[in-house]
Amino acid sequence: MTHPASDPATDPRTGPAARSAASTRTLALVMAVACGLTVANLYYGQPLLDLVADAFDVGQGTASLVVTLTQVGYAAGLLFLVPLGDLLENRRLVTRLLLGTAVSLAVAAASPVFPLFLALSVLIGITSVIVQILVPMAAHLAPEGRQGEYVGTVMSGLLLGILLARTVSSALAEVLGWRAIYVVSAVLMVVLSLVLRRMLPVWRPDHSSSYAGMLASVWRLVRTEPVLRQRAFAQAMMFGAFTAYWTAIAYELIDEHGFSQGEIALFALVGAGGAAAAPLAGRIADRGHGDWASGLALVVASATFVLSLVGQGSWVLLGVAAVVLDFAVQSHQVMGQHVIYSLRPEARARINTAYMTTIFVGGSIASLFTGWLHGHGGWPSVCVLGIVLPLLGLASWLALRVRTRARAVEGM
Numbered sequence: 001m002t003h004p005a006s007d008p009a010t011d012p013r014t015g016p017a018a019r020s021a022a023s024t025r026t027l028a029l030v031m032a033v034a035c036g037l038t039v040a041n042l043y044y045g046q047p048l049l050d051l052v053a054d055a056f057d058v059g060q061g062t063a064s065l066v067v068t069l070t071q072v073g074y075a076a077g078l079l080f081l082v083p084l085g086d087l088l089e090n091r092r093l094v095t096r097l098l099l100g101t102a103v104s105l106a107v108a109a110a111s112p113v114f115p116l117f118l119a120l121s122v123l124i125g126i127t128s129v130i131v132q133i134l135v136p137m138a139a140h141l142a143p144e145g146r147q148g149e150y151v152g153t154v155m156s157g158l159l160l161g162i163l164l165a166r167t168v169s170s171a172l173a174e175v176l177g178w179r180a181i182y183v184v185s186a187v188l189m190v191v192l193s194l195v196l197r198r199m200l201p202v203w204r205p206d207h208s209s210s211y212a213g214m215l216a217s218v219w220r221l222v223r224t225e226p227v228l229r230q231r232a233f234a235q236a237m238m239f240g241a242f243t244a245y246w247t248a249i250a251y252e253l254i255d256e257h258g259f260s261q262g263e264i265a266l267f268a269l270v271g272a273g274g275a276a277a278a279p280l281a282g283r284i285a286d287r288g289h290g291d292w293a294s295g296l297a298l299v300v301a302s303a304t305f306v307l308s309l310v311g312q313g314s315w316v317l318l319g320v321a322a323v324v325l326d327f328a329v330q331s332h333q334v335m336g337q338h339v340i341y342s343l344r345p346e347a348r349a350r351i352n353t354a355y356m357t358t359i360f361v362g363g364s365i366a367s368l369f370t371g372w373l374h375g376h377g378g379w380p381s382v383c384v385l386g387i388v389l390p391l392l393g394l395a396s397w398l399a400l401r402v403r404t405r406a407r408a409v410e411g412m
Contacts, residue, residue: 024141028150030199031138032157034094035131037188039158040165041101041124042070044181047170047250047264051178056114060251064371066121067247068364073125075360078132078353083214085133085349091200094130095193101127102189109182131158132356136348137203139341151341152282152334159330163268166246170265205349218350225343225351230400231336232355234294234393236362238301241389242329243363244370245308245322248382251374257315270319281331285338291401297332298394301325305386312379328390333359362389 045052045066053063084093104127108120138154169181209217222229253259253267284293304325311317340351366389373381 024150025153027141027199027201028138028153029157030195031134032154034157034192034196035134035154036157036159036161036164037185037192038098038101038128038161039131040161040168041105041128041185042074043162043165043246044169044185045070045121046246047166047261047268048173048178048181049247049250050254051173051261052117055178056117058114061371061375062114064247064367065118067243067367068371069118070121070125071243071360071364071367073122074128075125075357075364076122077126077129078357078360079218080215081126081129082132082353082356083218083350084211085136085352086205086347087209087211087214088205090133090137090203090205091197094133094200095197097127097130097133098189098193098196101130102186102193105182105186105189109179109186132352133349135337136341136352139337139345139348140203141201149282149286151337152280155282155330155334155337159326163326166268167265170261170268174261174265214350217347218353221344221347221350222354225340226400226403228340228343228351228354230396231340232358233396234298235333235336235355236359237389237393237396238298238329238332239359240362240366241301241305241386242325243366244373244382244386244389245305245325247367247370248374248379249318249322252312252318252379253315256312256379259315267315267319267322270323281334282338284331285335290335290338294332294335295394295397297328297335298390298397301328301332301390302387302394304328305383308386309380309383312383 049060049063049066052058052066053060056063081097101124104120104123108117108124111117111120135151135154135158138150141150169178172178172180172184222232249267250264253264259267281290281293284290304321307324308318308321311321336355337352340355341348344351366385369385370382373385
């Protein structure tokens with residue numbers, strides 16, 4: 001059940017909590033940093049798989065389970081924890097989850113055996129869903145008509161976290177060993193919890209449903225909102241391609257180009273140029289051009305894998321493909337979020353649950369297949385997967401446009 005807001009003190013845009021957090025824009029930047037530091041936990045392991053495999057004496061395909069199970073955990077957190085963002089006070093929810101992430105990271109750093117490390121990878125994924133509570137909150141905080149810009153700002157921090165995670169983890173592994181990043185991140189999560197406890201406004205959602213009712217309403221939203229289904233599926237295909245690239249590229253650079261962990265760190269840093277996509281995509285969406293731009297992003301993502309296949313022998317071309325792929329994937333996501341958050345403003349956390357769960361299920365499946373594909377067919381087979389996935393998303397985008405136009409004609 002939803003009630004209209006009656007207490008301005010609990011509205012993060014107008015209440016005293018918001019005024020004490022400096023400005024809405026400053027708070028958006030703080031949230032962007034928080035998203036970047038938290039989401040990085042999902043990606044620290046990708047460039048370290050070779051080292052993890054050696055440390056635990058497992059094969060490369062088995063080591064890839066670290067990526068897969070972290071994303072499975074994240075998907076589970078999206079499904080079962082993120083809906084609480086429409087039910088519980090958000091600041092308390094975020095800060096407590098951060099402490100849970102810190103504990104999981106600290107224990108993972110000391111893990112003596114691979115099965116325990118995998119189990120902790122799942123827990124790290126589950127508790128890192130804080131970012132998907134903060135992103136809808138940014139839409140609530142934004143002035144009317146600027147939701148795309150503010151979500152884009154927060155998403156740019158998230159993207160930088162994704163891309164810089166690989167650079168930071170590779171660099172630390174070169175100097176202090178691969179476990180060091182888990183220790184450093186555990187400390188950062190504790191610090192972040194304290195900062196957000198001070199900076200975030202108190203925000204209580206205007207819902208009185210039960211938790212079970214909230215979960216059931218997620219499925220009702222999926223059934224009744226075709227735009228949500230299409231956007232979620234298309235972004236799942238994009239994220240699957242993104243995950244395939246970054247899961248396999250470390251193997252490719254080490255095996256075929258002789259890269260060290262330090263050189264992989266620099267390569268991953270190049271991909272951070274794609275962070276410029278998020279605020280730009282937000283502005284495009286605010287101006288009403290997000291639909292056609294989404295279709296273009298799907299085409300560009302597929303084309304980057306053609307470039308990766310043709311330019312397999314050149315790490316420079318692989319780097320160019322990485323930047324363009326990241327730009328396309330993040331642009332498509334921000335434009336998709338702009339659309340879905342406008343569907344049901346009172347249900348943004350649950351809409352985000354459906355959207356992001358679908359995306360990370362797609363990423364988990366792609367990472368699972370990527371390890372097998374690279375082991376049996378090498379980089380070309382990964383590129384074929386990357387070409388096909390965005391094209392499937394493009395097919396869903398075209399199908400929705402055709403159905404929408406057909407309904408418009410029928411209604412005339």
